[in-house]
Amino acid sequence: MIPRITLLIASLHVLLYVALALRVVLHRRAHRIGVGTGGDAAMTRKVRVHANFAEYVPLALLMLALLELSGFRAGLLWAFGVALLLARVLHAIGLGGSAGYSFGRFGGALLTFLVLLAMALAGIWRTLVVHTL
Template identity: 85%
Template sequence: MMPRITLLVASLHVLLYVVLALRVVLHRRASRIGVGTGGDAAMALRVRVHGNFAEYVPLALLMLALLELSAMPAALLWTCGVALLLARVLHAVGLGRSPGYSFGRFAGTLLTFLVLLAMALAGLWRFLVVYTL
C-alpha cells in the first residue's frame, strides 16, 4: 500500500522546509556571512528556526508513514499530518519573530509534542493490540 496521505503531508512540509532554508540563505548572502551566524542575531534566529524544523519533522513524518503503512484509520493520519503542519508553521512564525516567548512558538511546540505523543501511542497500540494478539 502506497502511503498517499504521508506523501502529501511530507510534500507540504518539504515546501515549508525550503522556505525556511531560503530565509537562511538569503540573509546569509545579504549579510555576507559565509559560515555560521557571524554574530548576527537575525541570522542566528533564522538558523535556529530552520534547525528546529529539521530536528522534529523527519521523525514525525517517519511515524506518520509507519502508521499509514500499518493501516491506521485515515482520519487519524489526516489529523496528525495537518496538526503537525499547523504546529510547524506556528512555531516557525513565532520563533522567527522573536527568540523570546510568543504564542506561535508556545502553541507550535506544544502541538508538535502532542502530535508526536499521539502518533507514538497509536503506534504502540497498533503493535500491542493488533500485531501481538
C-alpha cells in the same frame, strides 16, 4: 500500498523546509555571513527555526508513514499530518519573529510534542493491542 496521505503531508513539509532554508540563504547573502551566524541575532533565529524543523519533522513523518503503512485510519492520519504542519508553521512564525516567548513558538512546540506523543501511543496501541484500527 503507497502511503498517499504521508506523501502529501511530507510534500507540504518539504515546501515549508525549502522556504525556511531560503530565508537563511538570502539573509546570508544580504549580510555577507559565510559560516555560522556572524553574531547576527536575526540570522541566529533563522538558523534555529530551520534547524528545529529539521530536528523534529523527519521523525514525525516517519511515524506518520509507519502508521499509514500499518493500515491506520485515514481520518486520524490526516489529523496528525495537518496538526504537525500547523505546529511547524506556528513555531516558525513564533521563533522567527522573536527569540523570547511567543504564542506561536510555545503553541507550535507544544502541538509538535502532542502530535509526536499521540503518534507514538497510536503506534504502540496498533502494535500491541489492536490489529485493525
